[in-house]
Amino acid sequence: MKVAHLNAYDGNGGAGRACLRLNEALKTHGVDSEVIVNYKFGNDPAIKGLNEGLFLKMLTAFGILLERYISSFFSKKVKIPFSAPVWGKNLAHYRILQQADIIHLHWVNHAFLRPRDLLKLKRLKKPIVWTFHDSNAFTGGCHVRYACDHFEGECGNCPLLKRSNPGDLSHRIWKAKERAYREIPFEIIAPSHWMARSIARSKLLGRAVTHVVPNTLNTTVFKPYDKTLAKQRAGLAADKYIMLSGFMPSRKDLHKGTPYLLEALKILVDSNNIDYNQIELVVFGNRDEKNVPDFPVKTTFLGTVSDDERLAIFYSAADVFLTPSLEDNLPNTVMESLACGTPVVAFTTGGIPDMVAHKENGYLAEYRSSEDFAEGIKWVLTNPASEVLNRAARQTIEDNFSERVIAARHIEIYNELK
Numbered sequence: 001m002k003v004a005h006l007n008a009y010d011g012n013g014g015a016g017r018a019c020l021r022l023n024e025a026l027k028t029h030g031v032d033s034e035v036i037v038n039y040k041f042g043n044d045p046a047i048k049g050l051n052e053g054l055f056l057k058m059l060t061a062f063g064i065l066l067e068r069y070i071s072s073f074f075s076k077k078v079k080i081p082f083s084a085p086v087w088g089k090n091l092a093h094y095r096i097l098q099q100a101d102i103i104h105l106h107w108v109n110h111a112f113l114r115p116r117d118l119l120k121l122k123r124l125k126k127p128i129v130w131t132f133h134d135s136n137a138f139t140g141g142c143h144v145r146y147a148c149d150h151f152e153g154e155c156g157n158c159p160l161l162k163r164s165n166p167g168d169l170s171h172r173i174w175k176a177k178e179r180a181y182r183e184i185p186f187e188i189i190a191p192s193h194w195m196a197r198s199i200a201r202s203k204l205l206g207r208a209v210t211h212v213v214p215n216t217l218n219t220t221v222f223k224p225y226d227k228t229l230a231k232q233r234a235g236l237a238a239d240k241y242i243m244l245s246g247f248m249p250s251r252k253d254l255h256k257g258t259p260y261l262l263e264a265l266k267i268l269v270d271s272n273n274i275d276y277n278q279i280e281l282v283v284f285g286n287r288d289e290k291n292v293p294d295f296p297v298k299t300t301f302l303g304t305v306s307d308d309e310r311l312a313i314f315y316s317a318a319d320v321f322l323t324p325s326l327e328d329n330l331p332n333t334v335m336e337s338l339a340c341g342t343p344v345v346a347f348t349t350g351g352i353p354d355m356v357a358h359k360e361n362g363y364l365a366e367y368r369s370s371e372d373f374a375e376g377i378k379w380v381l382t383n384p385a386s387e388v389l390n391r392a393a394r395q396t397i398e399d400n401f402s403e404r405v406i407a408a409r410h411i412e413i414y415n416e417l418k
């Protein structure tokens with residue numbers, strides 16, 4: 001069986017990492033699997049980039065920047081991503097796709113596959129599977145919906161657009177998707193039950209065949225290390241509670257919930273339940289250290305950690321992983337932390353409850369409650385059965401998210417479509 005995966009980038013962002021991890025899992029389990037990306041950043045010869053050669057690279061970059069500029073021009077200045085599909089590629093003539101048994105779509109925005117480009121894939125007469133890594137495929141442009149329910153209709157009156165009305169840009173994008181989707185018999189993979197429920201609510205794809213299959217990761221890379229030795233290798237204090245978190249761009253950030261983490265840490269310190277001098281926050285993945293907020297506890301910024309084995313050391317060194325995200329499909333960081341035997345504190349939102357079992361391998365705080373988030377941090381750090389928590393975290397991943405389990409579920413879907 002030959003499967004061709006299509007994604008905008010090679011590992012840049014959560015969808016890219018999920019795509020590459022699935023590809024490796026499938027290859028390990030006997031599938032002829034290959035990844036094709038619109039813009040290739042890395043040097044992995046096994047990944048096919050559509051931007052090879054200086055001219056194509058520049059042209060692809062221009063298309064990506066054009067889409068981002070136009071999307072920004074029509075959108076309000078809010079930190080909620082919105083994509084206007086104005087540029088794309090016709091992939092129907094690519095031999096890799098012509099020879100594939102299955103075409104598996106992932107994140108196809110940023111001047112890659114517009115609705116009209118997706119329609120052209122129909123010419124190949126191949127089964128198409130599409131994993132939804134965010135909500136964009138069934139909305140009029142937004143990737144993160146929050147409380148907006150316009151996708152249950154035909155979008156329009158979009159709260160993200162400067163000019164919002166029933167026939168606005170979001171409605172026109174929705175109609176373009178409707179025209180394409182009615183002609184393409186694809187099946188959907190939702191990485192979380194939350195995503196599946198969202199798809200079912202949408203007018204665009206509410207009746208589509210949807211399978212709930214999580215993302216995966218390499219459990220031989222993301223694995224528990226002895227916590228004392230991990231702290232030593234990470235250069236962290238052995239006598240402190242280490243709280244790990246990822247990507248803290250700014251206090252104003254909406255999607256990642258930074259303000260709630262700041263408030264929760266202040267509550268934790270002010271409550272005097274944990275000695276201020278005994279705790280330290282470690283943050284990886286921050287893009288702009290100059291604009292990160294002031295945290296109420298000692299904070300160490302690691303910058304981008306691109307090596308997974310090194311990242312696994314930091315996960316193992318941590319006593320708890322904190323993710324205050326307000327909406328997330330199935331965040332890789334939560335899965336990675338649990339795989340390394342480190343419990344997670346998160347809000348009860350998105351697909352996180354698919355991974356975090358309340359007071360079994362972590363703590364699910366009441367949505368948008370800084371007080372309960374602080375309570376969750378205290379509960380984990382002062383838990384007398386910490387080793388039980390750590391083992392439960394690892395077991396969750398081995399039982400439900402390992403490469404073996406997820407590859408088998410994808411292969412089953414592929415075989416049904418052949």
